[in-house]
Amino acid sequence: MPTTALPPRPDTGTPAEILLEFPDNRLLIELCGEFDCNLAEIEARLSVQILRRGNQLAVHGEEELQAEAVKVLRALYQRLESGRGIEPGDIDREIRMGESVEETGTRDGDQLEMFRGGRVEIHTRKKRVEPRTEAQKTYVRALMENELGFGIGPAGTGKTYLAVAVGISLFLEGAVDRIILSRPAVEAGEKLGYLPGDMKDKVDPYMQPLYDALNDFLPGKQVAKLIEEKKIEIAPLAFMRGRTLANAFVVLDEAQNATTMQMKMFLTRLGEGSRMVITGDRSQVDLPRGVTSGLADAERLLGHIDGISFNYFTAKDVVRHPLVAKIINAYDADNPA
Template identity: 40%
Template sequence: MKVEQLEDITIDQQQAVFGAYDTLIAIVERALMVTIGLHNSVVEIKGESDKNVEMAADVLRSMLRLYETGDTVDEEVVHRLIDEASEGGLEEIFKAMGDVITLTHRSIPIKCKTLGQKNYIKSLRDNAVTICIGPAGTGKTYLAVAQAAQELKQGVVERIIMSRPAIEAGEERLGFLPGDLAQKVDPYLRPLYDALFEIFGAEKAEKMRERGEIEIAPLAYMRGRTLSRARIIIDESQNASLATLKMALTRLGEGSKMVLTGDVTQIDLPKVTESGLEKCASILSSIEGIGIMRLNNRDVVRNKLVKDIVKAFEKAEADKGPAPGKQQRPRKK
């Protein structure tokens, strides 16, 4: 039986680590098969596995460390700490969360939560163009909007332009939706509004739209324009052809930066082969000033269940292997 102790834990620290009705500590106990008790100001961890007890102690220390730096410690954070502890990446979380990207309209700091996200933000800051490919829940769009908001606040850019292809992911079609064209495309742009409203607040975001500081439009509306001193975000880029992405990229004007985000496992085009995002990343990968970022399931921060879903689909795809009659291309080293 392995035993570890964390001593001199204050009452506030105890509440942060154990959570309401011990919900947080119960997650650690179930995941790592340990028993955690509190005796006065000492937290005691017991278990049959030395490795699991040590991991549990590391997770608890990390929870305390986050609490001391003012970060939220909730169930999703605890699950992420356990996952990172099992993969030896706990220290990466603290490296990632060192900088504040911007503040929401409620003055809540927006920080990266994984090393992959931190590298993504660095690419957004350092490169004129960033192409970010990754699964759902990795913060591709939200972090791009957060970085754009900070650049607008600092006067680095004069406006934020957000766009995405108006491609359906279900049964609804543009022609059968009620209203004029603006009302028809609005549902497809709603995720962009959601990110803006969280960062700026709904009322301020609407006023910024009226003043032209924020523009949200379908990708097709970009043709023929030159976009200067703007941060341009092209969301759901996996649903655009290579020709359309070329059109978007060549809109870049003086003082502008652009990011293309997308999940190549969720292509809604009639033919998967019509998607241009991977082709675009391959063509532009060697150009200076263009960053290619690839996030994975370790960067999923939306919900633990989302992370598990992404892992399950990745495993299913890996088990399936290449399609019959086709040979898998060797990866470039």
């Protein structure tokens, strides 16, 4: 798409505006969004002004920010040209990643596509999942390349979400026969008392975040059918004892709430043809005082072993509401240890 930089302002030497011309008006309308909401998001995030003139967009602002906005607009337009839509998360990712999408190279039959521009996509039944930060991209690659991986960092950084997405993609392409999702059944600082119902009814409240992730990637009826067929299992950590998990993609969520013995028990369940992912947040340990977190112990003991990846996230990788990152930073500042 043609780009024109008008002559610089005599007072500052920076371009008065950069003009981007788009050949397809229909795609330009999608790029702008309803009531220009996409343009408003880019303007707010990058401190620029974007004006629409026919089939052109004029970008005003500081030179560096103008260039960044142009990159984002081009990448989003290329996304539309390839037949994909634009969601708020796509705008956030383009701003964070700062890379334009180039020609893709796809391995036949693989659900994971590596783009020449460094982009990663995970295909599931309901949506394509794309990492939105460099740390997330590195994490997804590590999960594909290692049989055992750890994702450690604060809430909202996509540790569990991306792990489940990778598991779904591998299951759909036949690389694994089943998916096993687990987490310790530990109450988050409050006593819930006795829960009614059978065993499933009692543990389901603890497992709900895992159900939420599955339902984001697969139709609800398919999730129910796969669970009924035991091709997807969601169970508390205590239920893993004595099992050998072969040809499976296994995720242990909230691993900071596993004890040292539970962590050792879980890690030694790894069987032939399986991959295992452990996710946790060291700042949210709900174990009784004096009980060592198995996640901390695993970091200390396993960090030097080849074939095991450790990926770390910070508040910069939070992809929930922007306030979440600010809240995490505030707590970290108050507890620097």
